[in-house]
Amino acid sequence: MKKIAILYQDQPAPAINGITKPMKEGGYSDSGADIAYELSKYGFIVITPQASPNIENDLDWVFPDTEDGILAALNKGANTFWMNTVLYKHHPIHKFFDRNIKLIGQLPSDVELFDDKFYTNDLLKNQNVPIPKEQILSKGSNFHEIEEMQFPMVVKPLRGRGSQGVSKVENISELNTVLDDLFNAKKYGSSVYVEEFLEGQEITITVMPAGEYIIDHKEVEYVRPWCLPAVKRINHKNGIAPYSGEEAVIKNSMVLEDDELYSEAVFKISQLCRRAAEIIEIKAPIRIDCRANKEGKYFIFDINMKPNMTGASRPHRMDQDSLIMLAARKIGWEYIDLLKNIASQSWKVKSKVLA
CATH class of the missing domain: 3.30.470.20 (ATP-grasp fold, B domain)
Structure with missing residues (x-):
């Protein structure tokens, strides 16, 4: 019988080759609590940190994705972990792979690999999947590196989430401004992803x-x-x-x-x-x-x-x-x-x- 514990992101994921993925405020504890509450409402066995979780308190419903958090869930009887968190190759869940547990989510090493937009899109492009023209720009890059691309274009983090940190730029001046802002903020790392802007739906x-x-x-x-x-x-x-x-x-x-x-x-x-x-x-x-x-x-x-x-x-x-x-x-x-x-x-x- 599944005894499900939902994990949320407790701390930022490590930088990978100089690229960082900013942590979402709350570490997805809000959606984790939504999941836990809904499952428990319909009779699933959901393991929670609090015996009587407050419906409005997200952290009453979810465990941090740390070694201590996972161990606490195991000690309460969890045998299935809903990985509602950012995963990466050496995520703490790996230390428990010798336990008799199941996961709801991706293989952590796959997430680290395919979260890299340039790597994934290049892989798909080589498999004849249509991908917009794209390029990586690193701090100190010159515009001539993307001369084959035309404005407008989109600048985005290499390891972002949704449209956070994404901008459309119409010319070289806007591009330089956005690049300066992104690199100076040191929020997404030393490189960004640039792609052609598609004007359709x-x-x-x-x-x-x-x-x-x-x-x-x-x-x-x-x-x-x-x-x-x-x-x-x-x-x-x-x-x-x-x-x-x-x-x-x-x-x-x-x-x-x-x-x-x-x-x-x-x-x-x-x-x-x-x-x-x-x-x-x-x-x-x-x-x-x-x-x-x-x-x-x-x-x-x-x-x-x-x-x-x-x-x-x-x-x-x-x-x-x-x-x-x-x-x-x-x-x-x-x-x-x-x-x-x-x-x-x-x-x-x-x-x-x-x-």
Whole structure:
């Protein structure tokens, strides 16, 4: 029987080759508490730090992803860990891989690898997955290094989250200003990612791992990754979708209407998202952001190995459906249905697996 503990990010992830990923305020404890509360409400055994957690206190519901936090959850009887945190190769969970535990989430070493936008997009490009023109710029770089790219372009962290720290620049002056700001702030590390700006529609596609699911009260088996319906992003600010940490996604996102959802262009990019998920061998949901050029052809521009999992569950957070939840509602799932189906994809940790 699953006894689930949800982990949140307690401290910043280590820098990787000089690139840092800033920690989200609260370390995803808010979405972790949403998950824990919803599961417990529907009869799942959820291990929590507090015997009687306060519905409004996030930290009553989730354990820190430290060695001590994981051990505390184990000592309370947890045998399944929902990795609602930023993962990396030597994450503390690795020290417990010799225990009889399961994970809900990705393999930590895979997250470290594929969180690098340039590495992942280059890998996909070599597999004939359409990716916008892109380049890495390091501190002290000269503009001639990206002369083959045209303005406008997008500047973003190499290991960012969503649209945090992302800017659209129209000319060399704006580019230099943004680069100076990013490097001087020392928030994202010594290099950034630059890509061509696509002026068409932006959509987000959630890809679920292969496995058995319950849809319309029937068991459905997927032998390869599969996609939830695409969600359209609207109300952009200077061409960039608002960061979910600053504006609830329900204010700027909606599932595509059926005529567009089942269009050839969306079908093609959905199949390519499935292919991308196969290439990186996902074990849990990922969120793939795509955008069309002026001819309407979609390109993959960002893969999120740890998508947001907030949900309209607790009374004070009824505006907090995530992009994944918006997509899930289109196939008839409520928040608990989404969580149940994700939890059913938990996988057994092998002690020799490198995290």
